[in-house]
Amino acid sequence: MQKYRITVGDQIRDLPLIPISDDTAIASFVLLGDDAMSRTAAELLIKKLPHKFDYVVTVESKGITLAHDISLLTNHPRSFVIRKSVKSYMKDPLTTTVDSITTQGQQQLVLDGADAKELQGKSVILVDDVVSTGGSLQSAEKLLKLAGCQIIAKATILAEGDAAERDDVVFLGKLPLFNLDGTIK
Numbered sequence: 001m002q003k004y005r006i007t008v009g010d011q012i013r014d015l016p017l018i019p020i021s022d023d024t025a026i027a028s029f030v031l032l033g034d035d036a037m038s039r040t041a042a043e044l045l046i047k048k049l050p051h052k053f054d055y056v057v058t059v060e061s062k063g064i065t066l067a068h069d070i071s072l073l074t075n076h077p078r079s080f081v082i083r084k085s086v087k088s089y090m091k092d093p094l095t096t097t098v099d100s101i102t103t104q105g106q107q108q109l110v111l112d113g114a115d116a117k118e119l120q121g122k123s124v125i126l127v128d129d130v131v132s133t134g135g136s137l138q139s140a141e142k143l144l145k146l147a148g149c150q151i152i153a154k155a156t157i158l159a160e161g162d163a164a165e166r167d168d169v170v171f172l173g174k175l176p177l178f179n180l181d182g183t184i185k
């Protein structure tokens, strides 16, 4: 299997190239369970982010450990997770749709109404493990604006494809997209 090497601080990973359509493959970066990578990335991102903010917010699921680590390392006792489905324990959830590079068809993004209430008027840092098309970030921003909070920074570990040209997102490294033969697009 072809691999693409990334280095984040002292963490080196050989990511497998996985086809996601009939002309594109991604270097699959699965942060869930990779606790050393999450912790290292959090430490490095914190140095690039504003020092003063109220909360870290992320999108389910692979951004969760990163949000958790940034939040605790900056002495914030809680963070918020925008979910991908409505749960019965939510109160008056805010919902929108999302398109992401890894998922065929639209998914839902959901902010629990109770969380929206706590976020109202607060300054937040929105984080995710990878930004690619920007669809997930855009939908999350929409929900956070509906909740009435101010996004003071957006951060990710890897900016993939065209996202590497973005200047509104803080990131640690670039990740190319690939042709099916493993060459870089």
Ligand SMILES: O=P(O)(O)OC[C@H]1O[C@H](OP(=O)(O)OP(=O)(O)O)[C@H](O)[C@@H]1O
Pocket: 059, 060, 061, 062, 063, 099, 100, 101, 102, 103, 128, 129, 130, 131, 132, 133, 134, 135, 136, 137
């Ligand atoms: O910029 P985009 O094109 O939206 O891609 C980035 C999103 O894709 C991944 O999530 P994914 O949809 O794979 O869901 P998961 O984290 O639940 O696995 C990643 O964690 C980002 O949230």
Ligand SMILES: Nc1ncnc2[nH]cnc12
Pocket: 026, 027, 028, 029, 030, 101, 102, 130, 131, 132, 160, 175
């Ligand atoms: N390269 C990648 N690996 C895992 N999830 C992703 N979401 C978007 N790009 C991704």
